[in-house]
Amino acid sequence: MSVDDAIRFLPELILILAATLIMVCDPLTSTHRKSTLAVLAFVALLAALAATAYSSTDPGKAFFGMIVVDGFATFFRAIVIVVGLLTVLSSNRFLEREGANSGEFYALLLFSISGQSMMAASNELIILFIGLEISSIASYVMAGFLRDDSRANESALKYFLLGSFASAFLLYGIALVYGVTGATNLSDIGSRMQPDSLLGGVAAALMFVGFGFKISGAPFQMWAPDVYQGAPTPVTAFLSAGPKAAAFAVFVRVFTVAFGNIGDRWEPLIWISALLSMTIGNFAALGQTNVKRMLAYSSIAHAGYVLVAITARSESGVAAVMFYLGAYALMNVGAFTVVGHISRKGERYLRVEDLSGLGVRQPLTAAMFSIFLLSFIGVPLTAGFFGKFYIFKAALQSDLIWLTVLGLLNSAVAAYYYLRVLVVMYMQEPGEAVNEVEPLSPALRLSLICSAAGTLILGIFPSGALHFAVKSAVLK
């Protein structure tokens, strides 16, 4: 292991060491001082973010080409780490409330993020799989972290079973790829894959099934609503942003670099999946009364939008994926954080109606939730607008006219259920849930303000992020 290798692997190293440290410290910390461990996790994440930035100054490969640090990897590493930071901020108060604050949680979180960060930088199918498993296994446990909650248990079990299925499919795909090309390195696969390879197509399809589960794209979305609803809200926020972004990152990298040659074979699959995800997600969300479930379906729809950009099979498509996932991570974590804040002990208040009158009782919380919702809708000057704009622009550029039309109409349908939340927040009298809601804790406030500010900044001055995305979208 050379120094270069170590530097390019530094973010993961920091996260893994910090996670281990937290596990060691956990038994030594008294029950009411577990927040120190949260601080430790927060600092570790900041350090990892700094390491990500530092390693990006000298891009290149490490460990015999297994890891690659390029703009793309850096972008997604930054996303998952920022999601981790926001999750730490919002989960501390939540766990205290539920009486489950412990070092374990933060250790698991860091492990999961290290896995995702590894996925973002993986240039090799085995590393990719290891990263995916580290990320997944830690998040299965997180989903069931509230041991006494039956919904959380159901959620964790479902997530685990279906997730394992997905991993199996993925592994089967990897095996086939190795059989066809004799390589696990993405660049090697790309150069050895014959354009007319039938087995290659089958491998791509199998891997798509695996990735489809992880990103909750239709028709593999079934688990998402139940898992998202049952998991503790900060975990849901995390699951719907971090692992998803990382899964998209490897999805894009594998399909562009390794399967670029056989694009004609897999494009129809993704086309259909994109349309199904948008339509199923949006139409199912219309009828939901539980906010978490509604946001779960909305996250399926958003996966559909991202799939549209992948269908475009172009550099601007990749850039659109990057920008959108960055924007989506911010607004989604923000939205779930608000939901977790309102739900209160035992997550009793999760219906849309429970938000009634939030605009009167807690104007700041409501205003920030509105920003996230408007960004979900795609109103200009929010990150969501540029994300969608960029995706549909990329799709049109690749002549996906019908997919674009259907996607745009979908986004208009989606406005309805997001608006309903705005309606109850601002246009109805405060109800029981909101009347007794506690003030925002400083950490929650910081987390919300950061996500909201990020959403607005990406919406008003998207140039920097767009430029970076475009520059990093060249995958080799």
Added chain:
Amino acid sequence: MDQHLLSIILFTPLAGLAVLLFIPGSSKNVIRIWANVVAFAGFLVSLPLATRFDKGASGFQFVERAEWIPSLGVQYLIGVDGISMLLIMLTTVFGFIAALSSWNAVEERVKEYYAMFMLLQTGMIGVFLALDFFLFYVFWELVLVPMYFIIGVWGGPRKLYAAIKFFLYTLAGSVLMLLGILALYFQYHAQFGAYTFEIANLMKVVLEPGMERWVFWAFFVGFAIKVPMFPFHTWLPDAHVEAPTAGSVILAAVLLKMGTYGFLRFSLPLLPRASNDVEIVRILAILSIVGIIYGALVCLMQKDWKKLIAYSSVSHLGFCTLGIFALNPNGIAGSVLQQINHGISTGMLFLVIGVMYERRHTREISEYGGIAHVMPKYAIVFAIAMLSSAGLPLLNGFVGEFTILQGAFEANRVWAAFAVSGVILGAAYLLWLYQRVMLGQVTNGKNLRLPDLSAREMAVFLPLIAWALWIGVYPKPYFDILEKPVQQLVERVKPGYYQGQAALKAGVR
């Protein structure tokens, strides 16, 4: 100052909003005063626009340009011609009037209310200023949010339904419009190898006829919903009726004009051949005429005072779109003037309703009768507003409608014949409304002791009445301002139109 005049106009309300956020929500009167100051300042800073505007110059004036998102070719590019200058003046005047008229009408969440109005004001001005299609789209969508809240929070009993309907209708239209915008954007890239949303550049794009028609219809859906043209009008009565008075006033006076302005600024210049396509023009003219007559007939049936005025907008905006698609100088100039006129008259009528609603909290026409005896000043104001809307000579409505009809007559006599019936029906429903509400004996005991207009209320109406009279008596300055831009539009859509006319005249002689 001149080189940043437009930015100042655009951002004055937003600056006011920034300060407003620091005023505590409990000091309602401070907020009211501040909101009025900001709105008045918004009007004052827009005055130099009118005085320094050079009506002899062609092209855009006071242009400001800055990069916004270079990688996409998006610019902060704003400027005005005669058409947008008049609409901006309309916006700033009504911004002030809306603020002033809400003084007593809103008691709850006063701060948020005025905040939404300031945001709305910036959005609307931005729509009329933008010379970059992307920037236009941003403002266009941005307007939705504050209006949605204004209807939904401070509106009437069915406000939730009305607010969501308003938002979804417009959003559905605008996503299709976005598709059209992107089609032009890519075509420009295909033909010139660069990405831009600048209108002046996009005008160089030559689309193949089939595609041009598609793009035209994509724009059409977005704009027609906003206008609203028949059969896309169904959101309008709900939104108008449920919105608070100032919301209805802004909606009628300014927001609807965004649609007609869209046709003038984008559909016609960017898609000249589709806009001049015989089939398309016929469809649009028929929809406009159906709107004129249908709107007027529905007005005759209304029992709700505010709903009646709402439907009258459908009818009047039908005139505006008919004028645009007459595609001649009279039609287009008349249409723009009528947009201003409709803003003044219908704005006044909604204010008239608001005054009464604050006193009696009902809009059922049958609740009233003989109000003229109780409120003489109010009777006069209402009469002027009503007559200006009905198109009485020497008031503004007449000038606009007459010019549009001239244009329509020149384009197709049958259109003009049908459209005239709208004028007659318009007089009928307005006069009948006035008769039922104001004339005769006081039939309802509750109306016996209504206070007449206060000084503040008079201050709301007087500038509008003066404006209505000015246009009615001496409209020449307006036509002078409109001459150049209208000429450019007509030349763009019908090249050689003016030479043809000159030849025709020479031939007659």
